[in-house]
Every structure is written in C-alpha cells, then in structure tokens.
Amino acid sequence: MSNNEENNRFTIQSFKSVECFDVSADVLVCGFGGAGGSAALEAALAGAEVVLFERASGSGGSTGMSSCEMYLGGSGGTALQKELGYEDSTENMISYLEMALEERGDPEKIRTYVEGAADHYDWAVSLGVTYKPAVMLERDVVPLTDESLLFTGNERTEIFKRKADPVPRGHVPSHEGDFGGRIFMDALTDAVEKAGVDIHYDSRVIRLLVKADGRVAGVVAREDNKEVFYEARRGVVLASGGFIMNKEMTAKYIPEIHSWATPYGNPFDMGDGIRLGMAAGGSVINMDQAFLSFPLYPPAKLTNGIMVNLQGDRFVNEDAYLARLGHYSSLQDEQRTYLLVDQDDYDHPMYIERLDVVAVGDTIEEIERESGLFPDGALQETVAFYNKFAETSQDPKFHKSPEWIKPLKAKPFALLDLSFENQTAVIMPGTTGPLTFSLGGLDTLPSGEVISVSGSVIPGLYAAGRVTAGLPRTSKGYASGMSVGDATFFGRLAGKSAAANAGQV
C-alpha cells in the first residue's frame, strides 16, 4: 500500500452503519506510550472499562525511547527538589514557562500543569519509578550517572534569570546510563495491567465512529488483517503520538525542517491520531513547530567557544539549551554554523558522531584563510570584539553567562563545522541534520477535550501527548522533559475526563 493510500485510510465512519460491535467498553484509548498508558490507567482507576490499542507489539511509544525526563516543579517544589534543597514556586515556574513559550504558550495549560506538577512527580513515584535524591549540575543533556535532578532548559542563562529564578526541573528515573523511558514505561505498563485494562497490541485504529450529532462513539481497529468494531460508551482518547515519521505530513506542515532534519521518534509516529481527529472535525494548531536538537555539549567546555554563521557573526548565547541552539542555527543562511574554540577547549561533542575540523591555526587570520568560509576579516573582528568584553566576563551582544566567557587566546585555534548538513547525532548514525519531532497537533482543553474547527468541543473525543499541541510549543523555548511531562500529565487528565463523560447512549 502506498503512503498516499495509507493517508487516506484515517477517516470517520457513521456509527449507525455498524451492524454489530465486536467489543463494547466505556473508554477506548489509542496508543500505549506515555500519554495513552497514563490515560488508560486513570480511566480504569475511575471505574471505567477500558480498551487500550497499540500498533506496536508492546508498550512504549516515544516515551519508551526517551530518557523519560519530566519537567516538574512549582508548589514549593517537588518532593525531589525539596529533598535536595531547591525551592520552586508555582509563580516562578509559570514565569519561566511564559518566557520560554512566548506568544505560543497556552495559559490554561501552563497553569494547570504547573499547579499539578509536584503531585505528578509523586504519582510517578507511586508507580514504582525510583528517583535518586542527587542533582547533576553540569551542562549536559541527560545524566549518564544515576542522579535524578538536573537543569534541562535555559534557566541559568542571563536573559531567563532576569525573569525567573533558576531551579533544576528535569526529573529523570535513576539508573546508570540512559534508560529512563523503559523504566517508566515498564512501571506504567505494570500498573495498567493491574488496573484491568484490556490491552490490544498489534492493533491500529483506522477510523473513528461518529454519531449523527457528531459524537465520537467508537473506533474501527485493524487487527490480524481484519477490521474490528469497538463501541465507546463514554469516550475515545487519541494518544498515538506526533507525525514526525509521516513524510507527507512533514512536507506539508514543516517543509523547511522536513528538508534538512532527521525525524526522531518511534516508527509509528505517523500522525494517525491527528488525522483521525481532523477527520472528526478537530482543529489543529502549532503545526509549523518542531523540536530541533543541537547537542553541542558535553563537554561543557565547548561552551567557552563562540558559534558563528557564514557572515562570521555570532548569533546566539552559546550557553543556550540545545533546542534553542537548534532554533537559532536553523535561522542562519543554509543552516551553516561553526564553533571556534581555542587550544584549552578543543574537544569533540559527545552526542555528535562526526565532526569536521574545518581549520586549525595559530591566529584567527589563519583560520579565516584556511577555512575560506568568511568575508575577509569578519571572523577576526568578531573574535576581537568578543575578546575585548570577555576580559571582563561580559557579552553585551548575546549575554552568555560569565561562567562560559573567557577570551579566546590559547593557540592553536580550531574551527569545528556544526552545519546541519554535516551533523549526525550519535544516536542516529548515518543521518544528517538535527533530530526533530513535531510540536503541533489537535487543539485541546486542559481536560483533553478536542476543539473542533468551529470552536466547539467534539463530544466523546479526547487527546493527549504529541497528538496534541500541548505544553511545549517551540524549539526556541523547549526544555527537555516538557514533552513526556506534558504527555503523562495531560494523558491522565484525558483519561479521567473520558471516564467521567456522561456517556453516549
């Protein structure tokens, strides 16, 4: 079947056209990643009879592939933050998120999330996920040692510190190495099974069943090459992930990113749920936005270098978080950027597989000449200007934090190629460009209810996770843990909402 035919399958069917249902349940949940598992669990614990569909042969989704960082805080601090001596107020965390998400933030979702985030941490613990009361303060993406708390955003950069006190909010299951997603999903799967959820693996939901009044009241799933008809007495929860693996959708909604980034997610992030939701009249928003990785560090000492574009100009504070570096790099001509470091800081970023050293030289003039990339003298002027202020730990152009500012003086200097076309992430050998996943999807209320294109709520339809435009909205303001935090938090709310729905009959 061609990709196009695949696309055409996700549609709606009239409820009354179904002569006989194979299964009837209260709540049907599509997708067993972080969002779907959380929704199914809460719906079952609320007393609903729940069927959970997963296209893969096991639970996990993109949450299972992730480090399972959750971006949590507020309410005086999570239990973990408090134990480690960090205080985090609800207003402080909201200030941070408002600044990070700018015009794209959903104020209701931000407040709902922040007010519930500390309790959400307790919930994860209650599932049996273990967090070690130890903080990692290095500039890193995920701890490969077993600490459970770290900074995962732009909290410590100067411009953010002006608006919000920096607090580490990345909560990650404790384990040596990067196994958080599997740890969490195993615990969640165990809880879902114990709660009596009827789990259907290798089952792909291909149509929503819609009543004449627009209510979503069931699904058609493809299992063992047969179409199986399920009635939902209370509601259907879409939680089948984003669309980053669907080339037609990435070409349509994120055409630039499609042309130079590498999709990052599980193979079934095909936009099924978004397409089903749209077919039922759901509105989609934020469809042009996606996360962009740019894991320049560790080692953190690379942050002492300066990033420049083809004009030889700097364009960002180099201590920004990786997703923000990805955003600003994407705006440079041809997505070509370079890192200039001196002898003291030369090293290979550990998350980038290959890294071309474009030039090495005892002077910046030599670097310019050997690289042949910049207008004559442009890089020399940039370095001279940077060094002049670096002597007093200042960066008046981009406000890098003083701890990463030092004059570039120790020869030889090296220029490393960070251009998207020359970048391959260690975790995706053979690819080029930053890793990306989609941040647009169905427009929902914090309750998980899906908003229709005419602005009303679609009865019986709920969604959570990357099927939706949730908490995270831009790469510029992304902090790791925003997506899994959002998926599990709003997944739980969606499950509760569906279970509490007065019903379709």
Place this chain on the structure above:
Amino acid sequence: MSNNEENNRFTIQSFKSVECFDVSADVLVCGFGGAGGSAALEAALAGAEVVLFERASGSGGSTGMSSCEMYLGGSGGTALQKELGYEDSTENMISYLEMALEERGDPEKIRTYVEGAADHYDWAVSLGVTYKPAVMLERDVVPLTDESLLFTGNERTEIFKRKADPVPRGHVPSHEGDFGGRIFMDALTDAVEKAGVDIHYDSRVIRLLVKADGRVAGVVAREDNKEVFYEARRGVVLASGGFIMNKEMTAKYIPEIHSWATPYGNPFDMGDGIRLGMAAGGSVINMDQAFLSFPLYPPAKLTNGIMVNLQGDRFVNEDAYLARLGHYSSLQDEQRTYLLVDQDDYDHPMYIERLDVVAVGDTIEEIERESGLFPDGALQETVAFYNKFAETSQDPKFHKSPEWIKPLKAKPFALLDLSFENQTAVIMPGTTGPLTFSLGGLDTLPSGEVISVSGSVIPGLYAAGRVTAGLPRTSKGYASGMSVGDATFFGRLAGKSAAANAGQV
C-alpha cells in the same frame, strides 16, 4: 454577538435537512473580490447559471483596495513585457519562483500559473483594463505615475540574479496615483454583470450544505436578517479572502505576527471561507505564514544606508524587497532594527508615517553614544567593516547590489528607528508594526478543488484567492502582484472547474 459566537457560525448543515430551497443555480461563488469575480465570470461564460454572494455592499474585496499589481511573465513575455523589449521565459520565471518560495512552493501551481500568466495578462486587457507600455525602473513599491510595468520582488538582488535573469513582472493598471484595484474591479464587475451573474450584495454565506456522501451542494446565506437557502447543482466556490481581520484566528495561527503587526485587508477578511471549508473537511496548510510589509523606500537612496539590529550587526541585504525586509526584521530581537545613513542619503521613507531619528552625530561613535542602543563599539566595527568593502563596491556579508553600495562617510550621520513598535504605515495612520495579511488557507489543486484532511478531493467544493494557500507562501519570497495574480488566475480556473463539474444530482 460575541466574536466567539461569530466563529461558531461557520459550519455545515445536512443538505437533506433543507425542506425547500429559495434558489437553485449551477454554481455558487462566495466573495466578490478578485478571486470570486474571476470565478463567477468564467463559470458564467462556460454556460453555468451563477449566483455570486458578497458580504459588503459592493464588489472589491482586498483586490479592490490593492494596487492590483499582477506578477506575470513567462512564455517569452507578456504582451506588455514584449512591447517594452523584455524577454521572459517560462523556465526563467519558474526558476525565480522556486528560489523565492523555497520549500513552500507548490510545483504544480507554480507551473500552471507561469504557463498561463502571459495569457492572463491578455485576459485582464480584454476586460478593458488599460496598461501603459512604459516601465518604471526605480526602487519603489508602486508607481504613482502612470507606468504599468515594474520590478516588484527581489529579481535584481545579487543572490536571485545567480539563479534567474531579472525581468520586471509587476503589471499594474495605468493611472496617476494608486488606483489599480478599483480600475480592475470596476472592469471585472462590469464583465460579471454582462455575463448574467446573479449578484447578491450584503449577503454572508454562513453554512455549507453537504450531502450524505460528503458532496457540497449548496449554501445558507444570511440576507436581510434571514437565512436563505441556495442549492448548487454543480459546485460552490469559496473566494471570501483570508483571515487577517479575525483576531481569534490570527492569535491561533500566527501568534507572533498577531502580537506586533497591523492587519491589512478589507474588514471582511474574517476567514469565513476557510472556516466553512474546514467545517466541510478541508485541509488547511501554510497557516503560519503571512506577508509583512516593510516599506523602507522610496526614496531609493535610503538603500545606501545599512540596517542593523540591537547587536549593531547587519542582518540582510538592504536592497531586498519590502516583504523580505519585513521577514528578516521580524527575526531580530524584539523586532527592533535601525537604519544608519550619512548626510547624502538622509531622508524620510515616504510610506512610513512617523520616523524617530534616534541619533545624529559627526562620528559613528557619537551615534552609538547618543543612541545608547548598542554594545560599545559594535556599530563602529560594523560600519568600518562595511566601508572597507564598500570602497570597492563589495558586500561580502549580505551581497547588496553594487549600485546601492557606497562608504558611509559624509557627516553628520543619522540613525533612524525602523523598529516594528515605532513603525506606522502612511496608509494606516495610528497603527504600529508592519502591515500583514495571511498566506495560509485551504489546500487546493490548481483546478481549485479543495483537498480534504484525509487527502481526497471534496466533491463540489472549490476555492481560490486568500481563502487558499495559493502561489505566494512566505513574506521572505513575496513579490507584489503574487496575490492578486494568484487570486484572479486561480479564481478563473476554479470557476471553470465548478462549471464543468458533472453535477450533484
């Protein structure tokens, strides 16, 4: 009625629920601007019985407010280009558009448009619109004298010249002053009336009538405070403009632009047609993109200056077209940019109402000190670097064309504030920020057929103009005349398609 209730009105109604139709016709066209008028005319000339609805009390829409520039060429040249000695091949124009539209261009629409553009000029002439065989080669937005051919994009900039030979493609009705839109719409209205189209002014289409199989087969229009039911035997054409006047939609789809730009269009660019199309299952694309004006010139001599951001760095070739200047300016911190000119070029841009002179000084150091905007020495270095290459008419950083390059030396210098928050367009007194209109909408085939969210064509539904994502897709690559050219060209195709539709019965 609140704005929210307004939004909820645009929906679908079951065709069979209508007991009695007030009117039955072959083709119903919603909106009498450039797109709708062109669609109605072609449908009528093809033998269809046509009803044309317009919410305003007369024809015009945003085309009527515009200069009615049409971006035309290809096929060896339009009659006007040829008469003036310009040759323009189809492939040359396609090369230009591909470069301008980058990943967002629709290859089928580009080719269809370019191959038919020269004939489209003849069609405009056949309506009685007069074009004067005279070319205006100055750097200007629209001729206020009576020439009919001009450059309206980035054709003459160095980076575009590498890919496509520069040819003027802006075709504007001849008149002293900026009256092209009214001239064209009067001629089109006359033709529409003569063709026997049944025109309903003060009539707002609020619902589409949809058959059980998804076919669009009529509309409900609000006229004299009554709902009137119209059957469409062949098809419905949506041509009611973009959504730039709808604050809920701009907040949702272009949140950043919504926060700092001024909507530019006719008051009924409320997204009616887009919402109706979505309610009928239509897919929307390119919803995050909008035109941004930045009419820095004339006088063209301002182009001799340099634009800088808050870092004191240049960020664009200053000879770019206004929409491209708007795009790059929008990417700078706080959308704050400044123009530095020397004594020889100091002047007031004629399309900007107010313009703060931030600083005047005999040296750049004085300008820096008086303005207090830039890091110490940043502007001095930028000017020194620019001047060094300007001595030999080079701009190795941004490739401004040599004709606009000269060292900035004649004191005193002046720094003019071009920041969005301090910008008011002459044609919109009292506003702030660049003017903007939406470039996203229903996804259509060149024929005007509307593509559904599941990828199929919605039978009986057609769309053209800013209801759709048409030829123009970005401000970065916009050329004036792309939108009216697109609206009228694809409006005609949509009208022909609807008239040729086998019918709904």
